[in-house]
Amino acid sequence: xxxxxxxxxxxxxxxxxxxxxxxxxxxxxxxxxxxxxxxxxxxxxxxxxxxxxxxxxxxxxxxxxxxxxxxxxxxxxxxxxxxxxxxxxxxxxxxxxxxxxxxxxxxxxxxxxxxxxxxxxxxxxxxxxxxxxxxxxxxxxxxxxxxxxxxxxxxxxxxxxxxxxxxxxxxxxxxxxxxxxxxxxxxxxxxxxxxxxxxxxxxxxxxxxxxxxxxxxxxxxxxxxxxxxxxxxxxxxxxxxxxxxxxxxxxxxxxxxxxxxxxxxxxxxxxxxxxxxxxxxxxxxxxxxxxxxxxxxxxxxxxxxxxxxxxxxx
Amino acid sequence: xxxxxxxxxxxxxxxxxxxxxxxxxxxxxxxxxxxxxxxxxxxxxxxxxxxxxxxxxxxxxxxxxxxxxxxxxxxxxxxxxxxxxxxxxxxxxxxxxxxxxxxxxxxxxxxxxxxxxxxxxxxxxxxxxxxxxxxxxxxxxxxxxxxxxxxxxxxxxxxxxxxxxxxxxxxxxxxxxxxxxxxxxxxxxxxxxxxxxxxxxxxxxxxxxxxxxxxxxxxxxxxxxxxxxxxxxxxxxxxxxxxxxxxxx
Ligand SMILES: Cc1cc2nc3c(=O)[nH]c(=O)nc-3n(C[C@H](O)[C@H](O)[C@H](O)COP(=O)(O)OP(=O)(O)OC[C@H]3O[C@@H](n4cnc5c(N)ncnc54)[C@H](O)[C@@H]3O)c2cc1C
Ligand SMILES: Nc1ncnc2c1ncn2[C@@H]1O[C@H](COP(=O)(O)O)[C@@H](O)[C@H]1O
Numbered sequence: 001x002x003x004x005x006x007x008x009x010x011x012x013x014x015x016x017x018x019x020x021x022x023x024x025x026x027x028x029x030x031x032x033x034x035x036x037x038x039x040x041x042x043x044x045x046x047x048x049x050x051x052x053x054x055x056x057x058x059x060x061x062x063x064x065x066x067x068x069x070x071x072x073x074x075x076x077x078x079x080x081x082x083x084x085x086x087x088x089x090x091x092x093x094x095x096x097x098x099x100x101x102x103x104x105x106x107x108x109x110x111x112x113x114x115x116x117x118x119x120x121x122x123x124x125x126x127x128x129x130x131x132x133x134x135x136x137x138x139x140x141x142x143x144x145x146x147x148x149x150x151x152x153x154x155x156x157x158x159x160x161x162x163x164x165x166x167x168x169x170x171x172x173x174x175x176x177x178x179x180x181x182x183x184x185x186x187x188x189x190x191x192x193x194x195x196x197x198x199x200x201x202x203x204x205x206x207x208x209x210x211x212x213x214x215x216x217x218x219x220x221x222x223x224x225x226x227x228x229x230x231x232x233x234x235x236x237x238x239x240x241x242x243x244x245x246x247x248x249x250x251x252x253x254x255x256x257x258x259x260x261x262x263x264x265x266x267x268x269x270x271x272x273x274x275x276x277x278x279x280x281x282x283x284x285x286x287x288x289x290x291x292x293x294x295x296x297x298x299x300x301x302x303x304x305x306x307x308x309x310x311x312x313x314x
Numbered sequence: 315x316x317x318x319x320x321x322x323x324x325x326x327x328x329x330x331x332x333x334x335x336x337x338x339x340x341x342x343x344x345x346x347x348x349x350x351x352x353x354x355x356x357x358x359x360x361x362x363x364x365x366x367x368x369x370x371x372x373x374x375x376x377x378x379x380x381x382x383x384x385x386x387x388x389x390x391x392x393x394x395x396x397x398x399x400x401x402x403x404x405x406x407x408x409x410x411x412x413x414x415x416x417x418x419x420x421x422x423x424x425x426x427x428x429x430x431x432x433x434x435x436x437x438x439x440x441x442x443x444x445x446x447x448x449x450x451x452x453x454x455x456x457x458x459x460x461x462x463x464x465x466x467x468x469x470x471x472x473x474x475x476x477x478x479x480x481x482x483x484x485x486x487x488x489x490x491x492x493x494x495x496x497x498x499x500x501x502x503x504x505x506x507x508x509x510x511x512x513x514x515x516x517x518x519x520x521x522x523x524x525x526x527x528x529x530x531x532x533x534x535x536x537x538x539x540x541x542x543x544x545x546x547x548x549x550x551x552x553x554x555x556x557x558x559x560x561x562x563x
Binding site for chain 2 (some may be wrong): 136272
């Protein structure tokens with residue numbers, strides 16, 4: 001049988017996490033279909049059809065999916081689930097919202113945020129804030145899986161798979177959309193950026209984050225934050241990296257004024273190179289980073305910005 | 315209006331959990347246990363609704379071993395009116411927990427079920443959505459804002475990219491995120507008062523719920539270890555090493 005990947009998209013753009021989920025799905029099965037649901041979703045469907053390895057794209061266009069809410073999305077997935085042995089979605093807030101509803105109706109256990117496909121019935125996923133990696137055997141009639149997207153490369157594009165329409169089933173009970181407040185950033189996405197610079201409580205204010213922005217400009221980096229920085233209102237909530245925020249795995253992660261609590265490490269420990277800038281030489285971030293600079297961040301950041309600018313000029 | 319709040323006993327968030335050396339489990343026999351932090355936030359929300367006169371009864375439910383009585387006592391000290399422990403020594407998958415909770419929810423008939431968005435041991439983030447699906451109710455996950463109306467609850471959700479506001483017809487399930495509120499500190503008089511509140515213990519075997527799944531953890535391992543790092547003395551040394559040694563710039 002085949003694997004169904006539920007596409008994540010917003011503003012007419014297919015999320016990078018979907019391309020990564022397709023890579024995970026292809027490790028599970030050679031036949032991978034993608035489901036794209038939305039009010040106007042043709043262009044997203046075309047982006048999905050272009051991803052190498054996709055067998056076909058199934059599109060469902062209806063006002064009911066304008067915001068891809070959990071109740072209609074789960075009903076739609078369930079209407080075609082019989083054709084699949086597994087359903088996968090990125091472990092984004094979207095995938096995490098929808099897939100457990102599907103699993104509950106099928107009465108099967110779900111696997112959250114897998115980091116590896118070992119074989120057809122065996123997967124790996126982090127538990128206890130990533131301090132333990134669990135090998136999980138899943139022999140359910142239908143496998144329901146969300147994917148830690150940073151653990152898989154995105155599928156490349158170049159082909160053009162068939163796009164077929166799926167009828168929209170009735171959804172009995174559903175939430176009513178009221179409004180959303182989504183900030184679109186010019187910077188690369190946190191989950192797929194090659195470089196991430198994150199600030200913590202030590203940054204001290206929203207104003208302080210401007211220093212990080214200037215360094216991020218030099219590096220074409222995404223900006224992240226610790227929970228403390230988000231709670232204090234320095235930056236929006238979706239900047240939070242960690243056990244209960246986003247997982248990132250860039251080539252370079254620069255933690256500025258972050259102490260390195262277990263919950264923060266959980267979200268960035270798979271980064272290739274970790275740099276810590278902190279004035280407390282005993283804090284876990286300094287102890288564990290690949291490159292640790294014990295310094296006041298308000299001195300170090302302007303110097304770093306200048307040094308990087310010089311490097312670029314060379 | 316009745317609110318059901320689920321509370322799970324989990325390893326305290328300050329504990330760094332390690333796998334057992336033979337990979338057969340995790341080394342938590344002597345670890346400090348606490349209420350899952352997100353469930354404290356759910357309870358705090360319920361208590362605030364009661365203080366505001368919106369809710370009149372709060373029922374706290376936990377599924378776990380006899381140690382879970384402690385977290386239920388804390389829930390009672392927070393302000394829950396009564397507590398129910400479904401007692402089992404088995405470690406259950408979220409789908410099995412949702413089967414049990416669906417039965418309790420059907421019996422108790424609350425207007426709102428408040429739950430944590432995620433248990434910090436299994437990091438699953440599934441049970442609330444599963445319960446909502448089983449009940450055929452709408453869900454509001456990852457809530458950072460909540461307003462009760464007569465027939466609807468309005469929930470502000472933390473989503474990738476920002477926030478989203480939904481109105482859910484009641485009854486409904488809401489899972490809460492960190493920024494919904496700041497749970498209160500428990501005061502001694504409340505802890506004393508909680509001792510006299512009703513806490514019912516029901517053995518899982520007597521519920522007639524099948525908790526089997528075809529999913530199981532076969533091995534527990536350490537995550538890959540990082541190489542020891544180096545201390546750099548200056549920003550210029552840092553840049554130099556990132557360019558020439560790490561080759562990431
Ligand atoms: C259930 C739960 C879930 C959580 N989930 C997350 C999560 O997903 N992500 C997350 O990040 N946290 C999470 N946390 C919170 C986590 O436990 C820590 O409290 C948090 O990460 C601390 O943030 P911080 O490092 O910015 O702040 P602090 O721990 O206060 O550290 C601030 C650091 O800044 C340094 N500093 C101060 N001034 C300067 C200066 N001028 N120059 C240089 N350095 C300076 C200090 O030395 C210190 O090390 C969670 C907690 C719980 C209970
Ligand atoms: N054994 C349990 N007892 C009580 N509540 C639970 C239990 N397991 C999960 N929950 C609830 O479901 C939420 C999400 O858990 P999980 O799906 O395991 O991440 C938790 O925050 C709890 O509110």
